[in-house]
Amino acid sequence: MYKAPVEDIAFTLRHVAGLSDAIDKGLLGDLGEDLVDAILNEAGRFATEEVAPLADIGDRQGARLVDGEVKTPDGWAKLYQDWIAGGWNGLTGPEEYGGQGLPNMLNVAALEMWNSGATAFALCPTLTMGAVEALSAHGSPELRHKYLAKLISGQWTATMNLTEPHAGSDVGALKSRAERRDDGTYRLFGQKIFITWGEHDATDNIIHLVLARLPDAPAGTRGISLFLVPKFLVNDDGSLGRRNDVFCHSLEHKMGIHGSPTCTMIYGDGRFGGEKGAVGWLVGEENKGLNCMFTMMNNARLTVGMQGVAIAEAATQKAIAYAMERTQGRAPGWSGSGMSPIIEHPDVARMLLTMKALTQGSRAISYACAHAIDMSHRASGDKQHWQERAALLTPIAKSFSTDAGVDVASLGIQVHGGMGFIEETGAARFLRDARIAPIYEGTNGIQAIDLVSRKLPLSNGDHVKGFLAELRDIADQVRSSNLDGFGETAARLDSAIADLEQATGWLLKVQADGKVADALSGATPYQRLFGLALTGSYLAKGGLARVSDGADERRIALCRFAAENLLSETAALKDRVINGADSLAAARIALA
Amino acid sequence: MYKAPVEDIAFTLRHVAGLSDAIDKGLLGDLGEDLVDAILNEAGRFATEEVAPLADIGDRQGARLVDGEVKTPDGWAKLYQDWIAGGWNGLTGPEEYGGQGLPNMLNVAALEMWNSGATAFALCPTLTMGAVEALSAHGSPELRHKYLAKLISGQWTATMNLTEPHAGSDVGALKSRAERRDDGTYRLFGQKIFITWGEHDATDNIIHLVLARLPDAPAGTRGISLFLVPKFLVNDDGSLGRRNDVFCHSLEHKMGIHGSPTCTMIYGDGRFGGEKGAVGWLVGEENKGLNCMFTMMNNARLTVGMQGVAIAEAATQKAIAYAMERTQGRAPGWSGSGMSPIIEHPDVARMLLTMKALTQGSRAISYACAHAIDMSHRASGDKQHWQERAALLTPIAKSFSTDAGVDVASLGIQVHGGMGFIEETGAARFLRDARIAPIYEGTNGIQAIDLVSRKLPLSNGDHVKGFLAELRDIADQVRSSNLDGFGETAARLDSAIADLEQATGWLLKVQADGKVADALSGATPYQRLFGLALTGSYLAKGGLARVSDGADERRIALCRFAAENLLSETAALKDRVINGADSLAAARIALA
Known part of the structure; x- marks a missing residue:
């Protein structure tokens, strides 16, 4: 059963995505670290104890149309009422209408937990929150007056x-x-x-x-x-x-x-x-109308990304628990008596570590995106910088996280073996729930078009170049940290970022030359390349944070695994971006 | 709706997997090309017209336990009776007991079609065929006499x-x-x-x-x-x-x-x-008993591989048909009026071509495995060679094809957009059906252990080395063909095969040195590396066959797409094999 990983979430918010930095700079009003802890702990409790236990009946029973009325699964209406009674619907809503005016980062972290508990349930308030945003920004005073308070409380x-x-x-x-x-x-x-x-x-x-x-x-x-x-x-x-x-x-x-x-x-x-x-x-x-809708769609893209992170987290927890319990065969080096837990088999460990790295990478990317949104509203002076950062990260947060949700859920089934295919186990539901997220709120292919054709050219390409320099800086810090645990991380990050840099330059150039089809042919591999380079960079940033010995060691070890086992894909992705378009165009005849 | 790709199947059997060669050499008795065509055409007709239309009700209704009896879905019992009446159950069974004694290749090709039609249905005779094999090889004369004829006819x-x-x-x-x-x-x-x-x-x-x-x-x-x-x-x-x-x-x-x-x-x-x-x-x-069971398990592994090929084929057909029909947006270069069919969007074309290449690659690998099994029974003089080839190819056919089934089915959902998530569309079923195949009959992780620890060392590593030389020969033939359509295929194949060669050498060496955990840490990436290199090689072999102009061009173009877009992954896979074990071992602390 899912247990909200409050510590991981808080760590990522604070030390990877920039929350503590923003608090220290006084950019988040009177929000203090204690309140952050209180909110995350209570959200974690509610998601773990109240939401997650109702996920299974929601899946089995489903929503039903009876005599023109829709019945939600048993217990869900009460769950919703309990949830709004906790004030969770209005976390980021304007205080004028009863919201708590908290930063988006906290809401996104809480959304992760609701979605890990039961994605189908969390979808309901996710839509309401989007509408609150659109109405706040574009609604007439009359409409705002009549509807906002009740939408923010969650009464409607x-x-x-x-x-x-x-x-x-x-x-x-x-x-x-x-x-x-x-x-x-x-x-x-x-x-x-x-x-x-x-x-x-x-x-x-x-x-x-x-x-x-x-x-x-x-x-x-x-x-x-x-x-x-x-x-x-x-x-x-x-x-x-x-x-x-x-x-x-x-x-x-x-x-x-x-x-x-x-x-x-x-x-x-x-x-x-x-x-x-x-x-x-x-x-x-x-x-x-489309302008108004885009207000909510951009944020909705990030919240759909959270569904990917959330399902990946829940699937990973379940798979690790199963792999520690289930015994089969004898792993190399196993000295215990009888069969070893399957987590001891290198292939199973590889799957679990891949799951964990993708989960933490997509979480970090998504929180960093939420941070950029917050800063675009609150930071003084560099509003445009943060708007562009949020704009750039949104398609990556949406696509990389939702792809991770699918991949991780699928690996989770594999770790469970035959039991993974049995619905009662619960691992299969994660894949079934996850599979929509790469599609709705703009398919991941459309995210890639957005990333390549609208986001890379921001500030004439200077924004993305500045971001790449920040990533290089992380690689340099890893190198100068001289921590053995990082292994080859610095060198691996260097080449991943170099691949990203070359692919970025190529895409900007071909678009400047008007070769749109060439750019779009490589958009999806480019989007994944960006997500992987960010995963490596953000895991490294987390590893560098050094807050408590045992946890530090684990984070550094996971970062090294990601760097030495997952980042090698970036060269192939760059190659697809830069060299893939001609053969793709030529092969269209094979689809006739 | 699925239409059996009889032409593709016959081409792959004949010109890629070695059927025509075996017929020409007289190794398959009086089997002639006409009989091959007749069997494939009739199997294709039956799968298309009789099996596929009942897949959906099978999924919706499922098998039900009623008062201790299992009811199959409406129409399935009659479908089974019609299917055995066609003689399909005994295609490869011994003639002594009423079987047709045909080569395994033909049965595997037919199995692909039954599985594309309805995997859940095809599973039934698949199990019977395995039992026929085990009984034929290990049963006493009394047991054979009592049971074989009825199992071969399919009466039981x-x-x-x-x-x-x-x-x-x-x-x-x-x-x-x-x-x-x-x-x-x-x-x-x-x-x-x-x-x-x-x-x-x-x-x-x-x-x-x-x-x-x-x-x-x-x-x-x-x-x-x-x-x-x-x-x-x-x-x-x-x-x-x-x-x-x-x-x-x-x-x-x-x-x-x-x-x-x-x-x-x-x-x-x-x-x-x-x-x-x-x-x-x-x-x-x-x-x-385990020896007896292994007789049927080895073949069962190939037949499970066919489920992957089959679902990939059906999912690809459905996605291409949808993408030609569905219009959204305007693709770059689209000169028609209104919205373009989504197949015109480069990202959609990339997904469809990837699906098609993986389908054809896994089909070729699986048929080549069936061919090796046939030759191990029939070729004179080089029995051991073919036994080893079959042994080597079996885990790759099983794992690469079933992974392809999952990946292709998932891409198929993506191509359908929101409709893909709706069960009535039928694209989701492919992923749900496909997801078990990487698990049963030995998980793909176990296939990888088998490949690395038992198959690579065959004949002291000489067998796999000989196979690699055959692949190099294909790359050389592409180079000397001077056909423009192949683009960079020869060079891309060269490096994929070089990656495979290095990884193979490394695995043989560390195992000789007793470093079992190191070898097993890289087993799954190695298995995929082998499958990708074979996909490129076999697509090239097909492209070189030159049988009819239009089809040749299409095959060469698809081969080039695979070479220039998919094979770039082999370098990353090799890197994971050779350099991945240390960080994997170190990161185990992150799973605690």
Whole structure:
């Protein structure tokens, strides 16, 4: 059973991602180390004792559509109420509306724990938090006044309605329509699919944020507006009015995250009588809906990345526990009597260490991204630097972590042997739950396009170059530390960073030359190359922190394993970026 | 929907794996190219039209235990009867008992198609075929006479009973016991788990092959005997007698292959009255049961490899079809109107080409392994050479193909985007079905131990060295072909083979020096390195075959893609083999 790794999480926040530094510099207001500990410990307790025990029933029972109503798994509605009673929904929300105004880093760390406990459950507040952000930034004073406090407390939840059958990655292709009414409201019509927690029984209202087109809107992405559409209309005194013209038509049967209702939502069908059309209010300006949505999507990408980290952590814990318990055969050098625990077999140890290194690497990348977001809001003077850092790290945090989630969960099954394939063991669920994360909130392929074509060119390529210099500095510190435990880490980091540097330079150059297809052919290998180089660098940074002897030694040893066993892949990835495009283009005939 | 790739399969058999060569040399009796075509075409038709359409209901409905009886999914019992009526069960069985005595290569090719159609279904005859082999080789004349004809026709099916809760990879730990009776029979007692198709309603008898210990047996693997235990006793005239004391206690809930009943079998519980103990007959000699089982396990490893090839093929077909149909965004260089098919996006093309290359590589390796098995039975003079080749290729065919099955199925989900996560699409099932294959029939980690510690040292390392020379020869032929389409293939092959050569030499040396842990630490990366080098070499061999212009061009282009995009991984793998062990050993403290 999952136990929240509060110590690892706190260490990574403080010494790798920059939390202690920001606190020391006074950039996080009156947030002190004690409060950080208190929050992480209590989140860890809640995730371990309350959330994780309900994951299994959520998977087995799933969300069910009964007479048009969605039933969440047994115990989940109460779990949600307990969870919001703990104040967890409003950790980062604006204090003006009852939020705690804490840095994003803490929320991301807590999200990791909720997601390790039960990803399908954690999805619900994740969507609400995104909506809070979009409304805070773009909602009118009236909308903010009416909805924000209840969304921040979690009394109501929220959804994001983008996807339609023919508009997935290409949001611009959507067809849902909105009509203006004289009173300033709108009426919405259309079908949205893949709406996470679109309908459920855990709260008495649900606030939908919906992308749709006005009749006179320009084609494509510039003709999309964002609307707020509540399930029940809200009276001026905050009480609930009549049911709005929106309902859940069906639930998807998914490979995983069964406890999360994935809804097809119908707007404006007239099912509840009266004038057809779901009543909606404009968020932001007409035809500028995509801008508003991007506010929440960027953060949502990081929170999806956390799902990868979270599942990797839970899968790793489970696999290590099993490998220490299960005995089979005799490992080389085993001097005990009888069979050895399988963790003693080098191949099993290799799998577990790979799992652990990928988990910690993706955690560090994701927390560093959250730190950059925090700093972009709070640091004075270098706002642009931190905005660019957050922008650069977001696609890597999303893609590398979610790929790690899948790879680690799959290795976890392998460590369990035949038991891993049996659902009751629980290892298989991790892979089933993890498999969606590289897809939604922008597929990892789209993250790679974003990274290569929009993020590398920031500040004319100077931002990424500055970042590479920071990584080189970490390698230099490893070298000058003279700590034996690091083994060949410094040299391995040097070549990984050199590979990243060459690939970066090449991508910037071919794009400057207008060779877009060449750049995009290597985007995915480049994204992984970046993630691996960061994994090595951040594990090294953690190893250098030196806070307590035993833990230091373990961190340094894991860093060395990553450097000497995982980083060797960077040369192959660089090669694919720089030399892979021609053969890829030529081989298209093999797909005909 | 899956369509059997008969042309690709026939090409790989003939021009890559050596079938035409063997036919030309007269090593396969009167088997002619026409008969090969007829068999493959008819198998392809049956797999496409009869098996594949029932895969989905098998997954959704699964095998069910009702009142102690196992119900197979709707339509599967009839499908099985139609399938045996086609003579498919006895393709390679001895002619003496009604088999067709055809080479293993053809059966393996047909197995690929059954498994692409529905892996859970194909598992049933796969087990029977293994039992036929074990009985043919080790059964007494009486047992052969009584059982072989009906197992070869498929009128009865068979099972393999090895695993017990505490004896999985380590078979020697098993505890099931057998007692001698005066009439020469035995009585068996114990519990076996994970018994594939252990109980079902598709035939009127099931023949269990069961490993158990005699009371006076030595401890460990040298005290295990093999017994034949029929579900219903068989009278001398072949009619069925009373129910034997064995039953299916429960079915596992598995991540995939739902249509295949995975049974816990109880022997000697007395449930059907009378004296307790399941009546069994010894196969082979007492305490030599593991030898007998190995006969069938080696072949079973190749047939599990075919599951990987088969799922990879089916997943690739589905993903390509979807990517040609689905439109989103505008790919660079897209000149059509509106959105482009996603296959035009370089990142999607990269995924599809990777899937295709891994599928064809693992197919070639597996067919080459089957060829070696055939030659070891039929070639005159170089029997040992072919035995060693089969022994060397078996762990690679099993592990590389089943890893490819998982990786390709996972990429297939990614290509489908959100739809890939929805069960009705069918892409998710491939990953769920594929995930067991790297585990059962010896985990891929155990295959790697076998490869490194038992197969490399064959003929003092000379066998593997000779094989490497054959691969070098292929690279030379590519170079001297002067075909532009191959791009950098020759040079890329050279370095992949050099990496393999160095890693091989290193492994032989450290084992000679007694450094077992060092060798085993690198066993899994080595196994993948071997598989990748073979993939490149065999795709090149296919590209060199030159049989028809268009197809030749496509094969050469795919080979080049594999050489220039996938083979770069071999340097990293070699590095892990040669330089990875120390940091792996040092990092064990991080798992504490």
